[in-house]
Amino acid sequence: MATQTFELTTTISADPPAVIDFLMDLSRHRGLHPYLVSAEVVATGSDDDGSWSDWRVVERPRLGPFRYSIRFxxxxxxxxxxxxxxTVRAAPGCSLLTTTRASLVEGKTALTEITTVTAPRLVLGYMTAQARLAHARTYSLLPGQFAVGPGVPGGR
Structure with missing residues (x-):
């Protein structure tokens, strides 16, 4: 197995806990994450590390001009x-670990995500590129989810 890591940042006009609340709910990522078809909670709980939710996710990524479905x-x-x-187990031997931190800077949330992709060397570049593309698109659209207006969290 091999690993690659990338980091993304964005600035959002919202309180840090509200941003983390939004990100914790994968079903709200539909329309932001380009491959997400569905996300369903299958279990919840808490332990010494914090509260958690387990999800069943369906995505349709691309391989060239073709789309394929994966469930994980x-x-x-x-x-x-x-x-x-x-933590995501996209396929046997293929996983993503994301660590996300939100901090208040000059009245806005500075959001940083570090993603580590682990996969066999043969598919590591492809997996990392797909994860970076999907997460970068999500991060580029995320500030709009907190803009004041109808149909967005800040405008309700």
Whole structure:
């Protein structure tokens, strides 16, 4: 197995706990994450590390001009009011670990996610590229989810 890591950041006009609340609910990522078809909670709980939810996720990524469906488990762990950890087992031997931190900077949330992709060397580049593309798109659209207006969290 091999690993690659990438980091993403964005700034959002919302309180850090509200941003983490939003990110913890994978079903709210539909329309932001380009491959997400569905996400369903299958279990919840808490332990010494924090509260968690297990999800069953369906995505349709691309391989060239073709789309294919994958189903996989994901666990989202709320490690504090302003941080979370996500673990995804996309396929045997293929996983993503995300660590996300939100901090208040000049009245806005500075959000940083570090993603570590683990996979066999043969597919590591593809998996990392797909994860980076999907997460970068999500991060680029996320600030709009907190803009004041009808149909978004800040505008309700």
């Amino acid at each position: 488990p994901a666990r989202m762990l709320r490690s504090s009011q302003t941080s979370m950890v996500g």
